[in-house]
Amino acid sequence: GQQLNQSPQSMFIQEGEDVSMNCTSSSIFNTWLWYKQDPGEGPVLLIALYKAGELTSNGRLTAQFGITRKDSFLNISASIPSDVGIYFCAGGFTEADKLIFGTGTRLQVFP
Amino acid sequence: GAGVSQSPSNKVTEKGKDVELRCDPISGHTALYWYRQSLGQGLEFLIYFQGNSAPDKSGLPSDRFSAERTGGSVSTLTIQRTQQEDSAVYLCASSLFGGGGAFFGQGTRLTVV
Numbered sequence: 001g002q003q004l005n006q007s008p009q010s011m012f013i014q015e016g017e018d019v020s021m022n023c024t025s026s027s028i029f030n031t032w033l034w035y036k037q038d039p040g041e042g043p044v045l046l047i048a049l050y051k052a053g054e055l056t057s058n059g060r061l062t063a064q065f066g067i068t069r070k071d072s073f074l075n076i077s078a079s080i081p082s083d084v085g086i087y088f089c090a091g092g093f094t095e096a097d098k099l100i101f102g103t104g105t106r107l108q109v110f111p
Numbered sequence: 112g113a114g115v116s117q118s119p120s121n122k123v124t125e126k127g128k129d130v131e132l133r134c135d136p137i138s139g140h141t142a143l144y145w146y147r148q149s150l151g152q153g154l155e156f157l158i159y160f161q162g163n164s165a166p167d168k169s170g171l172p173s174d175r176f177s178a179e180r181t182g183g184s185v186s187t188l189t190i191q192r193t194q195q196e197d198s199a200v201y202l203c204a205s206s207l208f209g210g211g212g213a214f215f216g217q218g219t220r221l222t223v224v
Contacts, residue, residue, distance in 0.1 A: 043154070045214060
């Protein structure tokens with residue numbers, strides 16, 4: 001099925017470091033979303049972006065909706081052990097359409 | 112309920128049997144999605160509902176898979192004559208409108224033996 005390209009595929013970082021991951025598409029989207037999934041759980045919505053160029057923060061998380069509408073990034077500042085998990089981006093077109101998910105970034109944080 | 116509810120949480124079935132997976136979306140959410148996630152993989156889109164109609168069924172892997180939604184609420188995903196490759200976690204999500212922030216259930220882990 002159709003998927004967005006996420007990078008990096010995985011990251012191994014030290015606690016306290018900042019993290020950056022991004023998502024790119026060949027198609028434009030009207031909505032960009034970022035999710036985190038813990039083992040055995042469903043993905044949890046972290047940040048939703050609805051306007052090109054929008055920069056939104058949620059605690060230590062910051063995400064931006066690319067001006068071209070074909071990309072988005074997520075930054076996590078001062079990582080902590082509970083940030084471990086898989087992060088997915090998702091793009092949406094219109095109110096009558098489905099969400100397309102990225103391939104995921106697996107984050108490991110070492111104390 | 113407060114969140115998206117899926118049942119059963121786990122299902123083990125014999126190859127060739129039919130299974131039904133249920134999703135109760137957040138009340139008032141018009142959009143409902145089914146995704147499949149194999150071990151360690153990303154989310155594979157299966158089907159999308161807007162109200163009771165399914166404008167996009169493009170992700171259903173074969174004609175053994177079908178889904179319906181009634182009353183703009185509960186949805187059932189049915190897999191007929193299950194095969195071992197159907198083993199995965201089946202996730203349901205709902206949102207106020209299509210293309211918007213969707214909230215996921217815990218998923219149903221299906222194992223076909």
